[in-house]
Amino acid sequence: MDSASRYLRMETPDKADHLWRYTPWKKVHPTGDLSEIPTLGQPEISLSLIDGSKAPNGIELKRGGSGEPDFSMSSALTNSFLHASAKDSQWTLVVDRGFSPGKPVILDVKASGFPSVAHISLEIGKMAEFELITRVTGNSEWFGLLRTGQIQDGAVVNDVVIGLLERGTMLRSDRIEICRDAQVRAGTVSSGSDRTKSDLRYIMGETGGNIRVLGSILSTESMHLDHHIEIHHEAPETFSRLSWHSACGGSSRTIGTGMLTIRKGSKGADAAQIFHNLLLSESAEADSIPELEVMENDVVGCGHGTANGPIDEEQMFYLKTRGFDEEGAKNSLIAAFLNSTLSEMGGGELHEWLVSELTLQLEALNS
Amino acid sequence: MGDNSEARGAVGEYKAGWHDPEDSTIRFDFGLSEEVVREISKLKNEPQWMTDIRVKAFNHFSKRKMPTWGNMSMLEEIDFDNICYYLRSSESTEKDWDDVPEDIRNTFERLGIPEAEQKWLSGVTAQYESEAVYHSIREDLESQGVIFLDMDSGLREYPDLVKKWFCSVVPYSDNKFSALNTAVWSGGSFIYVPEGVHVEMPVQAYFRINAKNMGQFERTLIIADKGSSIHYVEGCTAPTYSTDSLHSAVVELIALPGSHIRYSTIQNWSSNVYNLVTKRGIAHENAKIEWVDGNIGSKLTMKYPAVILKGEGSHAEVISVAYSGEGQHQDAGAKIHHLASNTTSKILSKSISKNGGRGSYRGMVTVSPKADNCKLNVVCDALILDEGSRSDTYPTMEVANATARCEHEASVSKVSDEQLFYLMSRGHSEEESLAMIVNGFFEPFTRELPMEYAVELNQLMALEMEGSIG
Numbered sequence: 001m002d003s004a005s006r007y008l009r010m011e012t013p014d015k016a017d018h019l020w021r022y023t024p025w026k027k028v029h030p031t032g033d034l035s036e037i038p039t040l041g042q043p044e045i046s047l048s049l050i051d052g053s054k055a056p057n058g059i060e061l062k063r064g065g066s067g068e069p070d071f072s073m074s075s076a077l078t079n080s081f082l083h084a085s086a087k088d089s090q091w092t093l094v095v096d097r098g099f100s101p102g103k104p105v106i107l108d109v110k111a112s113g114f115p116s117v118a119h120i121s122l123e124i125g126k127m128a129e130f131e132l133i134t135r136v137t138g139n140s141e142w143f144g145l146l147r148t149g150q151i152q153d154g155a156v157v158n159d160v161v162i163g164l165l166e167r168g169t170m171l172r173s174d175r176i177e178i179c180r181d182a183q184v185r186a187g188t189v190s191s192g193s194d195r196t197k198s199d200l201r202y203i204m205g206e207t208g209g210n211i212r213v214l215g216s217i218l219s220t221e222s223m224h225l226d227h228h229i230e231i232h233h234e235a236p237e238t239f240s241r242l243s244w245h246s247a248c249g250g251s252s253r254t255i256g257t258g259m260l261t262i263r264k265g266s267k268g269a270d271a272a273q274i275f276h277n278l279l280l281s282e283s284a285e286a287d288s289i290p291e292l293e294v295m296e297n298d299v300v301g302c303g304h305g306t307a308n309g310p311i312d313e314e315q316m317f318y319l320k321t322r323g324f325d326e327e328g329a330k331n332s333l334i335a336a337f338l339n340s341t342l343s344e345m346g347g348g349e350l351h352e353w354l355v356s357e358l359t360l361q362l363e364a365l366n367s
Numbered sequence: 368m369g370d371n372s373e374a375r376g377a378v379g380e381y382k383a384g385w386h387d388p389e390d391s392t393i394r395f396d397f398g399l400s401e402e403v404v405r406e407i408s409k410l411k412n413e414p415q416w417m418t419d420i421r422v423k424a425f426n427h428f429s430k431r432k433m434p435t436w437g438n439m440s441m442l443e444e445i446d447f448d449n450i451c452y453y454l455r456s457s458e459s460t461e462k463d464w465d466d467v468p469e470d471i472r473n474t475f476e477r478l479g480i481p482e483a484e485q486k487w488l489s490g491v492t493a494q495y496e497s498e499a500v501y502h503s504i505r506e507d508l509e510s511q512g513v514i515f516l517d518m519d520s521g522l523r524e525y526p527d528l529v530k531k532w533f534c535s536v537v538p539y540s541d542n543k544f545s546a547l548n549t550a551v552w553s554g555g556s557f558i559y560v561p562e563g564v565h566v567e568m569p570v571q572a573y574f575r576i577n578a579k580n581m582g583q584f585e586r587t588l589i590i591a592d593k594g595s596s597i598h599y600v601e602g603c604t605a606p607t608y609s610t611d612s613l614h615s616a617v618v619e620l621i622a623l624p625g626s627h628i629r630y631s632t633i634q635n636w637s638s639n640v641y642n643l644v645t646k647r648g649i650a651h652e653n654a655k656i657e658w659v660d661g662n663i664g665s666k667l668t669m670k671y672p673a674v675i676l677k678g679e680g681s682h683a684e685v686i687s688v689a690y691s692g693e694g695q696h697q698d699a700g701a702k703i704h705h706l707a708s709n710t711t712s713k714i715l716s717k718s719i720s721k722n723g724g725r726g727s728y729r730g731m732v733t734v735s736p737k738a739d740n741c742k743l744n745v746v747c748d749a750l751i752l753d754e755g756s757r758s759d760t761y762p763t764m765e766v767a768n769a770t771a772r773c774e775h776e777a778s779v780s781k782v783s784d785e786q787l788f789y790l791m792s793r794g795h796s797e798e799e800s801l802a803m804i805v806n807g808f809f810e811p812f813t814r815e816l817p818m819e820y821a822v823e824l825n826q827l828m829a830l831e832m833e834g835s836i837g
Binding site for chain 2: 014016017018021264277279280281282283284285287288289290292293294295296297298299301302303304305306307308309310
């Protein structure tokens, strides 16, 4: 069955499904007519190194997809919809075996003017070692990003998606398979768009897979940023950590829902997830649902945690005694809070670049 | 294999699994209709308002879909047309054990109820099928104005009080099973503790399903007036049949300013009982509600004791343990809603899965925008003892106030090899060591129970652990 048929056969999800509890599908769909798979435009996509120079040999962005992805998992609504709507808007990022450019690679996605969608298939070769930033910018009213693919055996990849749409709705869906002994840091930096709905799924189906999923979310004004992250341990000796930091100001709302599954047979699995929410204003709201399903008893450990709270008064006091004014102290603490996940997303150069992006957003928060 | 004869002697292999011959005075046919609902109300000679609310609830139940979450495959197995919704085995509720019909008296004597009453309870109600068959309360409490009745008597004797509070905390439209309970409720407890009265010793209700394909739908309403306190304990058992029974209770607690209600449950239904219960309390200013909830038996339990912290300074605690064995799914949890400022809450959940059992924690904590300076803490720990068993955690936290401090943590693990090794090096068998570790794991729960319950729970768990090794 193709994705369009699969989507059209699906029932509208209700609030009992935690994936859709806070952001109904109707509010995310580009037209609101759920029976429609509208024709959407294409964004501009380009590939370069972080310093703006041409991407080196060993990495290539090709037009066209790589066949019908495997969406055989529960609640594959976003995957199916995006795949169906992006049938003329597909790219494949091919990374050769052992590729190691030494500098982060930027995949720039510009979604301007009209509603658009992109499906990017990742084909990361064995033993490749690099950092990839996917930066989404533009002023499109609606943008959909589907990323599928595999990170093959032994690859070491820092994969960061930064959402900086000026307005509108962003629907993002990832379905990434992590192969034997591959190590992935999957970072999400989100502070753009009026409404974001993410459905991120990472599957470790082979022994030794290792993933750290990291989120630095800054919501302001009336933003509604909803991220759902699933990590599936389906093989022995797999490792995962999820650390999600959301700072919530204005009358905005951030939502973090996580699903961590340990399938039977995943002996030695080691998994943990934590959601931290920093509430910055009276009318902000932060919601978390970190779910856990464990079907294997021989695990190293599985746990999750959530913590919500305001800015610590003692920390504010300390900074003020060191000469910061109220706003400076507050900004420093927000930056430090978001930086604790940001700093884990990649190496020094990537981190520096991310901090500069974040600083711009923090300035916007105060303006 | 270790010797658990002491535990076996005390508990037996599901000691409550026998059944008496069914000797009912009134038994409705299987199935539910508006006529059945009206007939139950007529039989009880209820006021019109109660009949009306029953009928409304039935209509809601008929229209309401089954939950689309939880163990839907197990829920779909419930055959509502193959359940008896009312069965009376005794003509009246007695105040003297000697007046209770002999076979029913024997049942409760085997369960140790009269002995417990003499030793350490302020009052007892015993419900057999749909009706309370025995009821007593200490005279000194009665003279202080404490009302402790079965719910039907409560409605007859205090209709205004019941009308004021009935469905005030759990409306019939809350969920499909609260609608079912409101339509066909029978039995349960009605308690009113006057202002400033402290009921020092617990009161106990004991619920027994004896018949096959039986539905027990007791309704409990507890009102603690200003500055009062009470501890209510309930226990539940049923015979083991090959066909399923349904227990769908509703419990409403109202803790008025400064009062304290503790509600303890040891649920040990047999493995053919669906236990789908709605329990909720509302705490006014500086009041405190505690749910102490043990789920050992049943086929499927779906129970999430809830507290609405309505008054400033109120406090809620939910301490629960669940044991899931073969064919069992304990889907339990807690819900706490912080609606007022300076409210605090704590949830501690412990679960053990064994022999293919599934334990789920499902919880919700919310902080409303107007509730300043709230503090809440949720801790869930789970042990999976063998292959094929499963543990899930589904916590929801919605925080809409920037001054709230909220923490949630959960862990799933196996029994530590180091702990086992240490205990075995001190001369215990592996099985005894495992039982001790499990009892230690449950200790935060058992220490909150009256001594007699704690001892029985420890023995029960020791027995459940028998055969865990090798």
